[in-house]
Amino acid sequence: MTMTRDVDTLDELRDAVPAPVALPGERVYDRATPWNVAVPVRPAAVVFATSAADVATVMRFAAARGLRVAVQATGHGATAVGDDTVLILTKGLSGCVIDVVERTARVGAGATWQQVIDAAASQGLAPPCGSAPGVGVVGYLTGGGIGPLVRTVGLSSDHVRAVELVTGGGEVLRVTPDEHPELFWGVRGGKSLLGVVTSIEFDLLLIDxxxxxxxxxxxxxxxxxxxxxxxxxxxxxxxxxxxxxxxxxxxxxxxxxxxxxxxxxxxxxxxxxxxxxxxxxxxxxxxxxxxxxxxxxxxxxxxxxxxxxxxxxxxxxxxxxxxxxxxxxxxxxxxxxxxxxxxxxxxxxxxxxxxxxxxxxxxxxxxxxxxxxxxxxxxxxxxxxxxxxxxxxxxxxxxxxxxxxxxxxxxxxxxCTGGQMPNFAQSRAPERLSRSYDQDTLHRLLALAARHDPAGVLA
Ligand SMILES: Cc1cc2nc3c(=O)[nH]c(=O)nc-3n(C[C@H](O)[C@H](O)[C@H](O)COP(=O)(O)OP(=O)(O)OC[C@H]3O[C@@H](n4cnc5c(N)ncnc54)[C@H](O)[C@@H]3O)c2cc1C
Missing domain, CATH: 3.40.462.20 (Vanillyl-alcohol Oxidase; Chain A, domain 3)
Incomplete structure (x- = not known):
């Protein structure tokens, strides 16, 4: 049975998820067009997520219907998405809260670096951002992130303190060095292999x-x-x-x-x-x-x-x-x-x-x-x-x-070392995965993915 073009299934998705859903042909569907417009992003449906609960519902719905799930914020690192996949668009999760005392930022999955740069600058602080302020914070940090200050402040994702993660199995987890430490290890570098991040907390730098x-x-x-x-x-x-x-x-x-x-x-x-x-x-x-x-x-x-x-x-x-x-x-x-x-x-x-x-x-x-x-x-x-x-x-x-x-x-x-960073020239090809990670890391990531996404929902 082909679930992908099954109109009833997609109508059920609208009933199941409180967030707005757009189907091919509908006007707002085109909001999923990525920054890199060369990449074909043509999902079965686009869900404009407004909460972690929306994302969890989509995961469970997709698992039950044999659909896959992909995630996109700005589309700077877009990979092809076809009509077997529901795309979670995180643009609506754009909150950004600065804690001046703790020197941290907590941002939603749709935030761009520009938002955090502006919010932090007013307090004399700076985020561990990349070279392009229009890039999404979460897409960047889940790939590690080498910014214009990388030699001085190190890998950007080393500054992450906590993540709210929705696993492929539909669980909403707070992930820190002490809570689900294996996921805290994997989500910093593993991109969306282990789940969809709905918010992230990281240290700000005392640089103005x-x-x-x-x-x-x-x-x-x-x-x-x-x-x-x-x-x-x-x-x-x-x-x-x-x-x-x-x-x-x-x-x-x-x-x-x-x-x-x-x-x-x-x-x-x-x-x-x-x-x-x-x-x-x-x-x-x-x-x-x-x-x-x-x-x-x-x-x-x-x-x-x-x-x-x-x-x-x-x-x-x-x-x-x-x-x-x-x-x-x-x-x-x-x-x-x-x-x-x-x-x-x-x-x-x-x-x-x-x-x-x-x-x-x-x-x-x-x-x-x-x-x-x-x-x-x-x-x-x-x-x-x-x-x-x-x-x-x-x-x-x-x-x-x-x-x-x-x-x-x-x-x-x-x-050349033969390796590639997960953030650049992204693709879901197996050959790409084996260049992004050494053998042990890839093995460990895939084992974690199998445990937390038993239906293999995440595209
Ligand atoms: C002009 C330009 C400059 C760049 N500069 C740098 C740089 O200085 N340093 C650097 O390291 N990289 C850089 N990059 C690469 C960039 O960090 C990646 O392309 C990153 O994935 C973009 O994230 P995004 O959310 O903007 O893009 P998207 O295309 O929306 O997302 C790309 C991927 O990120 C993952 N992702 C996005 N959101 C989530 C989520 N909520 N949960 C889990 N996974 C998620 C998914 O795997 C998704 O496919 C640059 C890219 C461009 C185009």
Whole structure:
């Protein structure tokens, strides 16, 4: 029996769940269109969850009817959803409460980093956010999360204190280091394998400003700047975070004229004070001196480096904001010798004909590499660099983006660790799972999933 297009079944879903439900063809159904509009998200029904109880009801309903359940907040990491699946949209769970005394935030599953950044900034605090403020807090934290301060403050999910989790079996659980510790281990890194998070609590950082921004260079200087960045970044202290991106941004509103319609190279830089999380202020002069080798590599065509409030952290990467059709790829590197930089330049530098909009290398390590207070399912703490490619899947390059990204990763083969972070270039393919986790972690995650989702509801 096909449950997927069974209208009676879906009408029963409306009766069972108090939250609004949209079926294909209904106007609000399109609110499930993800940020990455290239990903086909066409569920049997969309449930606009308003509470953990709604989510639990959907889990039990799906288990009884042979349907699957997926979850989405913003769709920045969207994966395909078909008509055998009910999609829980969490946008309505957008509460954000800051506890100034405890220095924590408790946010709903639909909150974006921008909401938390704004709420925390008014108290001189900062969340352990990612580079793009429009990304969802829960989607990001369940994948670990490497933000623009990762070398200084470590993996973002190491700052999580508690989670409200609805398991595939329909139980609503408070998950902390002491309550359901195995789920606390697994939900930090395991994405939605173990359930749908309806709210999350995490520590805020005592950081209200940083020295940094981005320096943009002409594409003709790519070789000089990439090689200078490679040798310079290898010796930076943990208070300094940096990434570099070869960009080919389209001439769209919001893209600064000097960066539009040409190849440029962005060096991103974020420095905070030593013991930043205890309120130490950044030494701007020292941070500026550290940047001298990059300034000497070539002449910037645009420069936003200076002292900024933490609330402006999104300007460092200046990630794309509006929904778009993107194809992503991702690899972790153990090392970045000069030959690896040459391989990146050959594939994505001037004259390469690269179809990618962004080819980005983030220096990681630092605090990320240290064991956290509470172990989690996040693997790959020892990688030295994270490589990401983003291509716009539109003519004339649409067909070239994925093969080109695969060729670039393959050219870096001997320096790649073979691992991938759960947050980047997401997919539900088994091959992807085995790259996201080491064997023991994957085995443990799947055993937990089988115990807490006996009907295998979670897509
Ligand atoms: C422009 C851009 C910049 C980014 N920058 C960074 C960065 O700096 N660092 C970094 O680590 N990552 C980064 N990412 C990756 C991002 O963290 C992931 O794509 C993340 O999954 C997005 O979460 P979302 O809720 O916004 O997306 P969604 O597409 O809504 O969710 C993606 C996945 O997250 C999981 N998820 C979402 N909500 C829940 C829930 N309530 N319960 C359980 N699981 C859930 C599900 O597996 C879901 O499929 C970036 C992505 C983009 C597009």
């Amino acid at each position: 400003e940083f020295y940094g921004g981005a320096m943009y260079f002409d594409g003709v200087d790519a070789a000089a700047v990439l090689h200078a960045w490679r040798s310079w970044s290898a010796a930076l202290p943990e208070t300094v975070n940096t990434s570099i991106a070869i960009q080919q941004l389209p001439p769209l509103p919001g893209v600064p004229a000097p960066l539009a319609g040409r190849m440029t190279v962005a060096v991103r830089y974020v420095a905070v004070g030593q013991a930043a999380n205890r309120g130490a202020r950044v030494d701007a002069e020292a941070a500026e001196r550290l940047l001298a080798p990059i300034r000497a590599a070539a002449t910037p065509i645009l420069d936003s480096v200076g002292v900024h409030p933490h609330a402006a952290i999104g300007m460092v990467h200046a990630d794309p904001v509006d929904p778009m059709p993107v194809g992503e790829d991702h690899a972790l590197l153990a090392d970045l010798p000069a030959e690896a930089v040459d391989a990146i330049l050959a594939a994505a530098g001037p004259g390469s004909g690269s179809p990618q909009t962004i080819v980005e290398l983030r220096l990681i390590g630092g605090a990320l590499a240290r064991d956290p207070r509470h172990r989690s399912a996040f693997c790959h703490r020892n990688a030295a660099y994270s490589l990401s490619t983003i291509g716009v899947l539109a003519p004339p390059v649409a067909e070239a983006v994925s093969p080109h990204a695969a060729a670039l990763v393959s050219a870096l083969g001997s320096w």
